[in-house]
Each structure stands twice: as structure tokens, then as C-alpha cells.
Amino acid sequence: MTIFRLPAVRIRPLVAALAAALVPLCAGAAPDFAAPFREFSAGIEAVALAPGDFDGDGLLDAVVSVLSPGSDLVFMRQNPDHTFTNAGSWSPPDFLYELAAGDFDGDGNLDVAGLSYGDSLRVFFGDGAGGVAGLVGRASPPSALTLARADLDGGSDDLVVLSYSWSQLQTYIGDGGAVTPVTTYTTLVSPSALGIGDLDGDGHDDIVVAHEFIEVSEVLYTDGAGGLSGSLVLSYSPVYGSAAAVCDFDGDGHNDILIGAADGTGAGVYLYAGAAVFTPPSYYGGAVGSANFSALCGDLDGDGDADVVLGGTSSTLLINSGAGTFIAPDSALPSGVHNFGEMHLADIDADGALDLLTVGNYGATLLTARGNGDGTFEEDLLLPAGYAEQALLADVDGDGDGDLVSINSNFSAIEVRLRSGSLFGPETTEYFPDQPSGLAAGDFDGDSYPDFATVTAASGDVQVLMNDGAGAVGPASTLGTGEHPIDVAVGDLDGDGLDDIVAVCTGSGEFQASAAAAATNDGFSVFLSTGSGFSLPTFVSAAGTCPLDVAIADVTDDGLADLIGILACSGEVAVFPGLGGGAFGAPTSLPTAAYPSAVAVRDLDGDSLLDIVALTSSGWLHTFHNAGGGTFDPPVDAETGYCSNHLAIADFDLDGLPDAAALSFASVVNVHAGLAGGEFGERQGFGVFSGASGLIVEDFDADGAPDLLVPGHAEPSLQFLRNRHVGATAVGDGAVFTAGILDVREPSPNPASGGMRLEFRLGAARRVAVDVFDARGRLVRRLQDPGTLGAGAHLTTWDLKDRDGARTASGVYFARVTAGPEAVTRKVFVTR
Numbered sequence: 001m002t003i004f005r006l007p008a009v010r011i012r013p014l015v016a017a018l019a020a021a022l023v024p025l026c027a028g029a030a031p032d033f034a035a036p037f038r039e040f041s042a043g044i045e046a047v048a049l050a051p052g053d054f055d056g057d058g059l060l061d062a063v064v065s066v067l068s069p070g071s072d073l074v075f076m077r078q079n080p081d082h083t084f085t086n087a088g089s090w091s092p093p094d095f096l097y098e099l100a101a102g103d104f105d106g107d108g109n110l111d112v113a114g115l116s117y118g119d120s121l122r123v124f125f126g127d128g129a130g131g132v133a134g135l136v137g138r139a140s141p142p143s144a145l146t147l148a149r150a151d152l153d154g155g156s157d158d159l160v161v162l163s164y165s166w167s168q169l170q171t172y173i174g175d176g177g178a179v180t181p182v183t184t185y186t187t188l189v190s191p192s193a194l195g196i197g198d199l200d201g202d203g204h205d206d207i208v209v210a211h212e213f214i215e216v217s218e219v220l221y222t223d224g225a226g227g228l229s230g231s232l233v234l235s236y237s238p239v240y241g242s243a244a245a246v247c248d249f250d251g252d253g254h255n256d257i258l259i260g261a262a263d264g265t266g267a268g269v270y271l272y273a274g275a276a277v278f279t280p281p282s283y284y285g286g287a288v289g290s291a292n293f294s295a296l297c298g299d300l301d302g303d304g305d306a307d308v309v310l311g312g313t314s315s316t317l318l319i320n321s322g323a324g325t326f327i328a329p330d331s332a333l334p335s336g337v338h339n340f341g342e343m344h345l346a347d348i349d350a351d352g353a354l355d356l357l358t359v360g361n362y363g364a365t366l367l368t369a370r371g372n373g374d375g376t377f378e379e380d381l382l383l384p385a386g387y388a389e390q391a392l393l394a395d396v397d398g399d400g401d402g403d404l405v406s407i408n409s410n411f412s413a414i415e416v417r418l419r420s421g422s423l424f425g426p427e428t429t430e431y432f433p434d435q436p437s438g439l440a441a442g443d444f445d446g447d448s449y450p451d452f453a454t455v456t457a458a459s460g461d462v463q464v465l466m467n468d469g470a471g472a473v474g475p476a477s478t479l480g481t482g483e484h485p486i487d488v489a490v491g492d493l494d495g496d497g498l499d500d501i502v503a504v505c506t507g508s509g510e511f512q513a514s515a516a517a518a519a520t521n522d523g524f525s526v527f528l529s530t531g532s533g534f535s536l537p538t539f540v541s542a543a544g545t546c547p548l549d550v551a552i553a554d555v556t557d558d559g560l561a562d563l564i565g566i567l568a569c570s571g572e573v574a575v576f577p578g579l580g581g582g583a584f585g586a587p588t589s590l591p592t593a594a595y596p597s598a599v600a601v602r603d604l605d606g607d608s609l610l611d612i613v614a615l616t617s618s619g620w621l622h623t624f625h626n627a628g629g630g631t632f633d634p635p636v637d638a639e640t641g642y643c644s645n646h647l648a649i650a651d652f653d654l655d656g657l658p659d660a661a662a663l664s665f666a667s668v669v670n671v672h673a674g675l676a677g678g679e680f681g682e683r684q685g686f687g688v689f690s691g692a693s694g695l696i697v698e699d700f701d702a703d704g705a706p707d708l709l710v711p712g713h714a715e716p717s718l719q720f721l722r723n724r725h726v727g728a729t730a731v732g733d734g735a736v737f738t739a740g741i742l743d744v745r746e747p748s749p750n751p752a753s754g755g756m757r758l759e760f761r762l763g764a765a766r767r768v769a770v771d772v773f774d775a776r777g778r779l780v781r782r783l784q785d786p787g788t789l790g791a792g793a794h795l796t797t798w799d800l801k802d803r804d805g806a807r808t809a810s811g812v813y814f815a816r817v818t819a820g821p822e823a824v825t826r827k828v829f830v831t832r
Contacts, residue, residue, distance in 0.1 A: 105177030197246025442499030604678030
């Protein structure tokens with residue numbers, strides 16, 4: 001839920017429109033986060049990939065087959081910083097659902113072979129520069145599903161194709177680009193996977209075939225010319241064989257065999273025991289419900305032996321003991337975020353450690369996970385925090401750090417976990433009569449402690465939970481809307497210094513929950529706080545538009561709070577201008593692309609006017625720059641992830657420009673660097689676990705750069721995306737500062753309606769003063785009398801009153817920190 005105007009309490013809100021950021025120390029670098037994997041866009045839906053250096057620059061690239069938005073074969077070129085860029089189409093004549101890379105014409109350039117639904121094998125000959133020099137097509141076995149590169153004759157690379165439905169295997173030799181069919185072989189029933197490697201020591205690859213429904217696998221020995229010279233049946237294979245690999249697992253100089261299973265038994269390893277003899281299988285990595293559709297082997301931990309990645313519902317790691325036995329310590333990637341069968345190992349960044357490439361769920365295409373060389377991949381940091389549909393951080397117990405408040409629809413509850421350092425404690429729970437949705441924090445009673453609001457759609461109520469400031473929240477009191485509320489926001493709507501509540505109500509269109517909901521109205525229920533309760537609701541109508549999200553901010557710059565609503569069915573952002581006293585006028589419509597899903601408000605271009613950023617599920621960020629007088633310029637668009645539904649704005653790269661982060665259903669947070677003029681750059685995709693349900697902006701590790709925390713309803717944890725920006729300055733104990741450097745964070749909250757916090761850091765002891773000025777340069781308030789402060793972090797607060805104790809009016813103010821010869825000024829928006 002987007003919340004822009006925050007009260008004067010210790011709050012770290014979900015999808016906060018503002019987050020603390022330091023003065024730039026190292027401008028120009030793109031936002032960068034430690035994450036379990038990275039995503040690089042080749043389209044919307046990818047189904048297969050082939051890695052290799054296709055342009056001869058020494059960097060590993062990838063060719064990706066995509067099905068949506070149209071079938072294509074996309075060349076993804078690796079950049080020197082080891083990111084990937086869509087470098088153009090290879091223009092396939094039809095859709096290819098299986099790919100393999102190799103030099104099939106022997107010219108030294110990497111080629112790509114693919115299978116199409118027209119029972120065709122197509123080979124695209126690379127030109128060595130990332131393009132295509134030619135194409136040949138050959139008939140493949142009917143309904144072929146599996147394709148593998150092999151060395152069958154000692155010449156150019158060759159191919160093996162397998163048909164599950166027809167129990168047929170076909171070999172092709174590259175033959176200088178002729179791609180000549182050689183042998184057609186009828187396998188045992190239901191052949192499901194291929195493993196390729198030399199099993200008899202003759203220097204040519206042999207073939208392993210896994211099968212479903214029969215407890216055997218086949219070994220097919222090749223004759224050095226693309227034909228077959230013999231076969232062997234391996235007994236005691238998994239009933240549901242689904243993957244195969246050939247590697248020397250025990251280090252004896254002879255290749256062994258692995259057969260992966262789709263029935264939860266893991267993978268069976270057959271060790272070489274002599275000519276055409278293999279041991280009975282030993283099984284590893286089994287788990288209830290697991291299934292393995294690819295098997296990769298290579299040295300993942302740097303000890304010289306072959307480890308294994310099993311790709312399927314999860315990506316199970318099997319770490320080799322050195323003697324061909326394995327332990328399964330973890331997964332390479334979070335479960336549920338990737339294609340089950342399309343996985344590859346390769347050294348992307350040439351650091352000597354194997355990395356993982358795969359394709360993602362709908363909305364994510366090329367995924368990479370860089371290996372750490374110790375049997376792990378990337379940085380997958382999970383903070384135990386329970387399941388959550390939405391969550392925020394707020395200082396519930398008054399100790400100065402953000403505690404976790406979340407809603408759990410499985411238990412129809414709100415849960416509070418007090419924080420100690422980087423850990424969250426056990427939950428205290430308040431239950432509701434039905435499932436909650438939406439969550440917001442504000443000061444409803446003027447005690448400067450965060451209170452909370454959520455909605456229960458089935459009962460049509462807003463649930464309000466007050467906080468005693470010592471860690472106790474609740475019990476809940478209800479405010480009836482008479483409608484079908486799905487979300488909630490808070491802010492001071494009437495200028496009395498108390499936060500009010502706006503419930504987003506939707507009863508129509510595709511968001512209809514029931515026949516009862518369809519009888520309700522679209523719009524916003526407004527409850528004004530009295531300090532000891534709330535007024536009866538007033539209703540702001542948005543008939544037939546399916547409201548989905550709302551922000552509260554003075555975007556008309558008249559000193560009155562406005563509502564900025566996302567209207568999903570009508571495809572627009574609607575600005576309802578505040579009239580004072582919690583009333584609102586007729587809306588101004590700002591059209592968006594299809595399916596707008598979230599909104600945030602921020603001054604993006606430094607003109608002291610609040611701009612609007614709208615996110616759409618169809619994959620766009622629309623920026624509406626404020627032109628003054630309640631008008632907005634036409635949107636400036638940036639393409640983001642498909643199916644995106646959560647939005648946050650913060651200066652992640654510490655360059656002084658607001659950046660944007662958008663979370664998609666494809667388990668990717670797409671971060672866009674802010675550009676001069678208030679626009680956003682190309683997206684950088686950072687992976688998270690499956691079932692992610694929100695964004696929290698917080699400098700969680702206190703290094704001076706805002707991190708991202710992601711709650712989830714499929715994992716009892718917060719995914720911690722640690723900001724790796726090189727300009728981050730340490731803040732905690734033992735922090736190192738550069739002498740003479742003055743770092744001043746953005747005021748928080750901003751806009752402010754009840755109070756403001758300003759944090760600054762000194763690299764050395766300095767004589768410091770902190771003052772607030774109005775837009776004419778007149779002194780409004782001295783927050784810190786001149787005096788010497790030591791090196792380190794310091795905090796000052798402003799209660800938004802002037803020198804005489806009177807409340808300041810709404811408007812723009814400037815907080816200036818002077819430290820010796822240096823001074824830094826920060827803009828503060830006051831909204832009453």
C-alpha cells in the first residue's frame with residue numbers, strides 16, 4: 001500500500017514513497033543489491049536458453065527462446081560488468097521450445113540448434129559477432145522434446161534428439177554444417193531425458209536415456225561415426241526418471257551416471273565399476289514433493305570434484321564428498337522462481353567459479369546466479385519473520401528501531417514482532433473475524449506512537465489498533481464502511497495534526513470478490529480522527545472504476561491534502577483535490593497503460609512540486625510531472641517488469657536523485673535509477689523468493705544506504721536485499737568517516753504533518769548548528785544551538801513549530817546543518 005504523508009512517529013512504511021538517503025558520496029553508479037539472483041529481460045515469457053560466447057569477445061552470452069509477447073530467438077549479450085542486454089533477434093521462422101549450443105559447422109563460431117513444434121530441427125549458424133550467418137532445417141522425430149549437443153565422431157559438434165511420445169532417438173553429425181541424420185533408434189517406453197558423455201573411454205560421447213514408468217535406464221554406446229555400437233540397461237532406476245547426467249563423481253578417471261527422479265526420491269548415482277558395469281544406485285537429495293527435470297554437474301566448491309545441481313520445483317545442490325557420495329545442504333535458487341528443466345552451469349564472470357543460468361516464471365526471462373566458489377550462489381538473506389500478505393516497520397516499543405508489523409490472512413490476524421538489532425522476536429497476535437488486507441500506520445490519537453489500520457473486506461470494516469508505545473498493540477476497534485474495502489491509507493486530511501483513514505473500496509469489475517461485493521460502491525471511505533475516535537465516514541465516489549490503491553499528498557500545492565487513486569478498470573490515476581475538512585472535489589484523470597496497480601508521490605525534479613508515479617501490471621512506470629495549479633504534464637514512461645504490483649521510491653544509489661523499485665509477480669524487484677529531470681532509467685532486476693508480497697525501504701544494516709525488505713506469503717521470512725552501493729557510509733559502532741565530510745540524510749517523514757527527524761554524520765568533531773528557514777530565507781527555528789559535536793551520527797527533531805511555539809503553516813521549508821566551514825541544506829514539506 002502506498003503511503004506518502006506520514007505522521008510524526010517512528011515509522012518505516014511499506015512501499016514508502018520516501019526513504020532516508022545520504023548526500024551523494026559516489027554519484028553515477030547504478031543501484032545495486034545483493035540478491036539470490038539477477039534477471040535480465042528478453043521478453044515476457046522465456047522457455048529455453050543456450051549459453052555461450054556468440055560474439056567472440058570472451059564473455060559468455062545467451063540466446064533465449066521467448067514465447068511472449070511474440071515467439072522469438074533473442075541474443076542476450078553480456079556486458080563488461082556481467083549484466084546482459086537484449087542485443088536483437090535471430091528471427092526464427094517458428095517457435096523453438098528446446099535449444100542447444102555448439103559449433104555444428106566447424107568454423108569456430110558458436111551456433112544454436114532448436115526444436116520446433118513442426119517436428120523440425122533447426123540450426124542457426126553463428127557469424128561470430130552475435131548474429132546469424134545461415135540456417136538449416138532437418139526433420140526430427142515426431143513430437144521430440146529433448147535435444148543435446150554431443151561429440152559423436154570427433155569432428156564438428158553433433159546432436160541427439162529424443163521423442164518421448166514415439167520412444168525414438170535420432171543422432172545427427174554436424175558434418176561441416178550439413179547436420180546429417182545418422183541413426184534412428186527405438187528406445188524403451190517413455191524416454192524422458194538425455195545424458196551425454198564418454199562412458200567407455202574411446203574418446204566419443206555415449207548416450208544415457210532416462211525413462212518414466214519403468215525402473216530402468218539405458219546406456220547407448222556410440223561407434224565414432226554417429227551410430228550405435230551397443231547398449232546396456234541399468235536396473236533399479238527411479239520409476240519416474242526425469243533427468244540424466246554423465247560425470248566422473250568419484251575421481252577415478254571414468255565417467256559415472258546420475259538419473260534424476262520426479263517422484264521425490266532425488267537422484268540415483270551409478271558409479272563406474274568396470275567395462276559396461278556400474279554399481280547399483282545410491283540416492284541423494286530426495287524430498288517429499290520434489291521433482292528433478294535437469295541435472296547439471298561441475299565443481300561448485302573448488303575442491304576438484306564434480307558436484308550436482310538438480311533442477312526442478314527447487315534447485316537442489318548435491319555437494320560431493322570426493323568419493324562419489326553427496327550431501328544436500330541447500331538450494332541454488334529460491335524454490336518456485338525458475339523454469340523446472342532449463343538450467344545451465346557456466347562461468348559467466350570468468351572468476352573460476354561456476355554460475356547458474358536459467359529462465360524465470362511468466363514475466364521474467366534470463367536469470368543468473370553467480371557462484372561464490374564455495375558451493376553457494378549469490379547472497380540469499382532471509383530474516384525469520386513469519387508469513388505476511390503485507391508488512392511495514394514501525395517503532396512500536398519506542399526504542400528507536402523499526403519493529404515488524406504484518407498481516408497474515410491464513411490466520412486472519414495482525415502480528416507484531418519487536419526488533420533487537422537485526423533479529424525480530426516472537427510475534428504477538430491480534431485476530432480478526434475474517435481475512436485482513438492492506439496495512440497502514442499513523443498517529444491517530446496524537447501521542448506520537450504509531451497506531452495501525454487494516455481492512456476486512458468480508459465484514460466491510462476498517463480495523464483500528466492503537467499502540468501504547470511500549471510494545472502493546474490492540475485490541476482492534478472497527479469502523480464500518482458499508483462497502484467492500486480492500487486496502488487502506490492514512491494521513492492528515494483536515495490539518496488538525498492527527499492522522500485520518502482512507503479505505504479503498506471496490507465492488508465491481510474483475511476485482512469483484514462476491515455477489516455481495518458487487519452490490520457495493522467503488523470509491524474511498526474517509527474517516528476523520530477526533531483524537532479519541534473517528535467520525536462517521538464520508539464517501540468519495542469513483543463509480544465503475546475498480547479503485548485499487550490510494551496515496552495522500554498535496555499534489556495541487558494549495559496546502560490541502562489530496563487523494564491520488566489508482567483506478568484499475570478505467571486505467572487511470574485520478575487526483576481528487578482536497579477542499580478542506582476531509583472533503584474532496586471532482587477528480588482529474590491521468591490515463592495510464594492497462595491495469596494500473598500502485599502509485600507513489602515524490603518531488604522528482606526538484607521544483608518543490610510533488611510529482612506522481614504510477615505502476616501498471618502491464619509493465620510500465622508512468623511519471624506525471626507536476627505543472628502547478630493542479631495540472632500535470634503528459635506521462636514520461638519507463639518499461640518495467642510485467643505483472644508488477646508494488647512500488648517504492650528512494651535514493652538507492654545515493655546520487656541525490658530519487659530511484660524507483662517495482663515488485664513483480666515473477667519474483668523480481670526491478671530498480672530504475674533516477675535521471676536528471678525526474679525521469680527513470682532502464683530497469684535492473686533483482687530476484688527474491690516466490691510469493692513476495694510487498695516492499696519495505698529501510699537502511700536495515702545501518703551503512704547509510706537504503707536496503708529493501710520483501711515480505712512473503714509463501715515463506716515465513718523477509719527477503720533482505722542488501723544495498724551494495726559503494727558510496728554507502730557506515731553508521732553503526734566502529735563506523736569510519738572521512739575527516740571533514742558532512743553527511744545529512746533526507747528529513748523523515750517528508751512531507752511532515754506532526755514532526756520531522758533529521759539525521760547527520762560528522763567525519764570529525766565540528767562546531768555544529770541546525771536551523772530551519774522559510775522559502776524567503778527567514779529563520780523559523782533553531783534546532784541545534786552552535787556547539788561542538790563529536791564524530792559520528794547525530795539526530796535532531798523539529799516539531800514543526802516556530803521560535804514562538806506557534807504551528808508553522810503548510811509550505812516548503814529548508815533545514816540547514818552547518819558544521820565548521822561546511823553546510824548542507826535539505827528541503828522539508830509541511831502539510832497541515
